[in-house]
Amino acid sequence: xxxLLILGLLLLSVTIQGKVFERCELARTLKRxxxxxxxxxxxxxxxxxxxxxxxxxxxATNYNPSSRSTDYGIFQINSRYWCNDGKTPHAVNACxxxxxxxxxxxxxxxxKCAKRVVSDPNGIRAWVAWKAHCQNRDxxxxxxxxxx
Numbered sequence: 765x766x767x768l769l770i771l772g773l774l775l776l777s778v779t780i781q782g783k784v785f786e787r788c789e790l791a792r793t794l795k796r797x798x799x800x801x802x803x804x805x806x807x808x809x810x811x812x813x814x815x816x817x818x819x820x821x822x823x824a825t826n827y828n829p830s831s832r833s834t835d836y837g838i839f840q841i842n843s844r845y846w847c848n849d850g851k852t853p854h855a856v857n858a859c860x861x862x863x864x865x866x867x868x869x870x871x872x873x874x875x876k877c878a879k880r881v882v883s884d885p886n887g888i889r890a891w892v893a894w895k896a897h898c899q900n901r902d903x904x905x906x907x908x909x910x911x912x
Contacts, residue, residue: 782821782822782823782824782867782869783821783822783823783869784819784820784821784822785814785820785821785822785838786820787811787815787820787906787910788907788909788910788911788912790811790814790820790838791807791811791906791907791910791912792910792911792912793871794807794810794811794814794875795807795912797871797872797875798875798879799875799878799879800912802879802882803879803882803883803887803888804887805882805887805888806903807907807912808903808904808905808906808907809888809894809898809903810878811903811906811907812894812897812898812901812903812906813839813888813891813893813894813898814838814839815897815906816893816894816896816897816898817835817838817839817840817891817893817894818837818838818839818840820838821838822837822838822867822868822869822871822874823837823867824836824837824838824840825837825867826840828842831844832852832853833852833855834849834851834852834863836849836863836864836866836867837866837867837871837874838866838871838874839866839874839877839878839881839891840891840893841859841863841866841874841877841878841881843855843863844856845858846858846859846877846880846881847859847861847862847863847865847866847877848861848862848863849862849863849864850862858880858884859876859877859880859881861873861877
């Protein structure tokens, strides 16, 4: 019985954590999903963004008290503008999706929404972490030796 309880707790912790991509696994996935060069943004820049926004974790969330909004998923897409979490006041939901979709291990919908975000006038500058950690920097390390 004790072993089943421990197993159940281990499975629960895995479920809560979600998928944390390995660097090259994510690089290959993003390339396969058409991110390399999308709107002029290199794969290395997308990888740098994902590293600093979520540490490659699909279930990452961050609450922003000042705007009463939350950032969701591997790209930390914000509920004020891009998705509906049912609790952010005056949400726009420009990606026309539930924010919970951005927390799935299959990042297809997160990529689709990130493409929508980067297509807006701010482009990749919409992400604060990209501006702080990736802009005007050599980001080649994020895809090095990944074969992409």
